[in-house]
Amino acid sequence: MKFRRRSNLLVEPPATATGDIAFNLIVFFLVCVAITPDTGRKQEVPSSEQEKEKSQPMEVLVTREAKHVILDGNIVAIDDFPRALTAALQSKAGSSAEVADLPEKQRIVVISTKDNKDAPYAKWIKVAAMIEDVGAILTLQIEEERTVDTD
Amino acid sequence: MKITRKHVKADVPSVAMGDIAFLLLIFFVILSRAEDDTHLRWTPANLPKVENLGNAAVSVVINDESKVFLNGAQIGMGQLAEQIEARLAGFPVGDRKVRLKVHDNATAQYFEPVIEAISQAGGELEHVLQLRSDE
Numbered sequence: 001m002k003f004r005r006r007s008n009l010l011v012e013p014p015a016t017a018t019g020d021i022a023f024n025l026i027v028f029f030l031v032c033v034a035i036t037p038d039t040g041r042k043q044e045v046p047s048s049e050q051e052k053e054k055s056q057p058m059e060v061l062v063t064r065e066a067k068h069v070i071l072d073g074n075i076v077a078i079d080d081f082p083r084a085l086t087a088a089l090q091s092k093a094g095s096s097a098e099v100a101d102l103p104e105k106q107r108i109v110v111i112s113t114k115d116n117k118d119a120p121y122a123k124w125i126k127v128a129a130m131i132e133d134v135g136a137i138l139t140l141q142i143e144e145e146r147t148v149d150t151d
Numbered sequence: 152m153k154i155t156r157k158h159v160k161a162d163v164p165s166v167a168m169g170d171i172a173f174l175l176l177i178f179f180v181i182l183s184r185a186e187d188d189t190h191l192r193w194t195p196a197n198l199p200k201v202e203n204l205g206n207a208a209v210s211v212v213i214n215d216e217s218k219v220f221l222n223g224a225q226i227g228m229g230q231l232a233e234q235i236e237a238r239l240a241g242f243p244v245g246d247r248k249v250r251l252k253v254h255d256n257a258t259a260q261y262f263e264p265v266i267e268a269i270s271q272a273g274g275e276l277e278h279v280l281q282l283r284s285d286e
Contacts, residue, residue, distance in 0.1 A: 019169010026176055038250065039201040040279040045270040062259070113259040121213075121262050122196040122255040125278055129198055142267050 041129060045140065057108040057139065058088060060131065062124050063116040069127055078123075082130050085109070089136060100135030112141035188212050188223040193254040197283035204277050207248035209238050211269065215254045217261045228264050235272035249274030 061070035068075050076084045089099050093106040100107075109131050113119045131138050193214045211231070212220040219226055221234055239247045249269045253262050269276050 015166045018166070019172055022169050023172050023176070026173070038204045038277075038279045039282060040195075040204050040250075040277055041198065041201060042204075043276045043278060045266065045274075045276050113263065117258060117260040117263075119259045120255065121253045121257045121259075124259065124262070125196050125253075125280065126198065129200070133200075140263075140266060140270075142263050 041125075041132075043128065043132075043138070057110050058085070058092065058136075059110045059112065059141075060085070060127060061116070062111060062113050062119045062127050064118045064120065064123075066123060078127070081127070082134050085131065085134050085136065089134075098135060102135075104137065107136045108139055109136040110139045110141045188220060188252070191220055191223070191252075193252055194256075195252065195279055195281040196255040198280045199283045201280050201282045204250065204279065205248070207250035207277060208242055208246065209235055209248070209274065210250045210252065211235070211265060212252045213254055213257045213261055213265060215256075217254070217257050219261070219265060228268070231265065232268035232271040235269060235274055239272060239274060245275075247273060247275050248277055250277050250279055252279045 058072055063070065066078070068077050069081055070076070071081065071084055071088060074084075086099055089102065089107055089109075090096055093102045095102060111124070111128055111131060113124070128138055188210050191212045191214045193212055210222055212223075214220065219228060219231065221231065222238070226234060235249060239249075249272070251262075251265065251269065253265075266276065
């Protein structure tokens with residue numbers, strides 16, 4: 001028996017479906033994009049207070065120098081800074097308790113750059129993180145702009 | 152003489168539907184990324200301990216040229232506090248997060264006024280940092 005070969009086969013893909021294919025491809029790639037969350041640190045920025053504190057808080061000066069910071073006027077190597085800060089806060093409070101257990105007013109540490117406006121952010125955030133990790137309360141000191149009348 | 156009306160096929164070409172869908176999609180993707188800051192160049196500072204941050208209402212970037220951007224658009228320091236406050240309006244405490252992305256070599260001259268502006272606007276500051284892998 002002889003079969004006749006079919007000659008009118010559909011050989012091209014249906015053009016109507018290309019839109020759907022494109023759409024599904026886009027959705028697929030959008031879903032595949034890895035949405036990685038940002039990592040970092042939260043920082044409580046205290047509201048600016050006009051009143052002067054009666055007791056002088058400890059001051060940490062961040063400079064451009066990568067290896068050291070200035071803690072209450074003394075140059076401290078950055079690796080020793082957490083230990084030095086802990087000791088200084090305990091000494092000031094007259095207590096050997098953990099810094100986090102000291103009264104709130106006695107663990108306020110002011111971080112500033114003063115005239116060292118070329119201090120890089122990488123160092124500033126490192127020092128700020130060290131202060132917070134010790135258990136101290138970080139306060140920022142930003143230079144105020146003042147207008148002085150000479151008349 | 153009788154003239155027969157010619158029947159014209161008036162279908163919408165279904166082949167073009169895909170293209171229309173594609174263009175619509177691109178349009179909405181571009182719209183949604185208008186306030187994005189991923190086009191900005193900055194290098195995050197490293198810390199040995201970082202945490203995952205959630206969503207933030209506002210993003211402030213100081214890029215590698217020390218220019219300040221609010222939600223992807225460049226802004227002057229004078230307007231920053233006011234603009235952040237406007238964008239945070241209506242957000243309750245706890246949701247007033249401001250994500251700060253500072254290039255690691257940016258100097259205090261640039262990042263301190265930004266932190267001050269965020270503080271003035273009542274924003275809850277979150278520094279975006281990278282985990283230091285060597286520690």
